[in-house]
Amino acid sequence: MGKGWFKTHRVLWKKPIWTGSTPEQKVVLMTLLSMANYEYRQWEWKGKVYTVRAGQTITSLASLQEECGKNISVQQIRTALKRLEKYGFLTNESTNENRLITIVNWDDYQQYEHAETTNLTTDQQGTNKAVTTKKNYKHYKHYKNKRIRSFAYANPVQEYQLDLTKGEAL
Template structure:
């Protein structure tokens, strides 16, 4: 599946989000929304669910042009406010956007 196809929704209430003025965290979160699966998919025998993405810190650094330290700081902020969860293995991480359906509800 190509992550370069399709679109995401952005609601204007995002302007009131607590991390909106933090450029690195906002940029990372928007990147995660764009990259997250919009439906469940299989990858090497594992199911990556809607609202999740399989990635790594170095890949995110290349994709966002943020340093590894900037990424770690922004990921920590997003985790602290329960925007995301991260399951880490030795090879990669699965990042879950906790309220993905709130951000990308397909019923409207």
């Protein structure tokens, strides 16, 4: 199984496919979500070229059982696959060597909001920096006036600078 993360949209928890499932069926569902590829992928294995799209995985019942963990039988996996297929959550194409499982609404469950988040974050940083700069400037003015008065008496010839971000003398 690949590294990284996947999303589970909250709408899934309200659907009959989740609310009416046994714990074992829920384990199979979540395992399949975690196994699905997040992007187009192509590779060669035993002389045969395999291609999968986002939301697909090529596996076997034995591999799926291993990924699901303890106490999940092959029969429970078959039952879960039939149920998930009946509800339109996935398609299951089986051959004598492997099976191609496709999460039907993969894009709905894994929508990427990166562009919106980036713009929002950039705008927030700009706004927050402006506010922070004003606060630092006020602090700087107070600190500067206070330090110059006391510093001028102690050492009138020596120059000094303030770091505006920290309000400390350099």
